Amino acid sequence: MEVLATCHVHSEWSYDGSWSLKDLSAKFSQRGSRVLLMTEHDRGFSQQRFTEFREACAQVSSSQILVVPGMEYSDAANRVHVLVWGVPFLGEGLATSEMLEAVRRENGVAVLAHPSRKSVHLDFDPYWADRLLGIEAWNRKYDGWAPSKTAPALLQTGNSIPFVGLDFHTDRQSFPLAMALDLASTIVTEETVLECLRTRKCSARAFGVPLGHNLLRTAMPALGFAERGRREVASVVKQAKAQTR
Secondary structure, X not given: OEEEEEEEEOOOOOOXXXXXXXXXXXXXXXXXXOEEEEOEEOOOOXXXXXXXXXXXXXXXXXXXXXXXXXXXXXXXXXXXXXXXXXXXXXXXXXOHHHHHHHHHHOOOEEEEOOOOHHHHHHHOOHHHHOOOOEEEEEEHHHHOOOOOOOHHHHHOOOOOEEEEEOOEOOHHHOOOEEEEEEOOOOOOOHHHHHHHHHOOOXXXXXXXXXXXXXXXXXXXXXXXXXXXXXXXXXXXXXXXXXXXX
16 A cells, blocks of 8 residues: 655754644645654653653554654764664764664664755765665755755665655745655554565655656756755845844
8 A cells, every 4th residue: 555654854842843743743644644754853852752752643643644753863963864763762962873773773764864964975984875774865955946966876875765855844844755655554553654664665756756757857957947046045035134133
């Protein structure tokens, strides 16, 4: 059974989030998502807080949408970020290699987030390659309206698959990006979702079509042009606001 999952979402459980889990589940359920893959920042978390977070996700899950608890782990320098599901809380500010090894021991799922941010792609460690399920090929917050320019080369270094994520903090990050999950069961649970990810029975979608679809490839130049325009407008607006302060 194929269902759509919205990935890389932050709620008020993250230090920089503002949306409640209840509002997020309602929003994305209305937009056709059957699964919401949460990724709260590790800063300020503990095992006790993570347990409470898991319970909160369970409370807002329903027959319309499953809210899966997950973390976005950052290294001590806050450069490398990795999305993780299916493991207990591992700690705050861990070295990336150490954290990824712990995820593998726990049979969890790890995805490298926004490789273009702070030029993380330049420091990609080959050790990570076999410990990552995926790499974000399109992150709405950092890549904008067009896919990552740095992810394709990283995806060639190992067996990682392309992921797409919103990096949702505010409604500005709303965008038609989703992961299609081919579940082995008609029952949608955290375990069936995790097993689907572990077995790589998932694929990235943008505007409702597979990421590698010819239609999307044809649209790439236009998307890139639109993204450049968006960034220029955002820069002008930012400067104008700074001048009025």
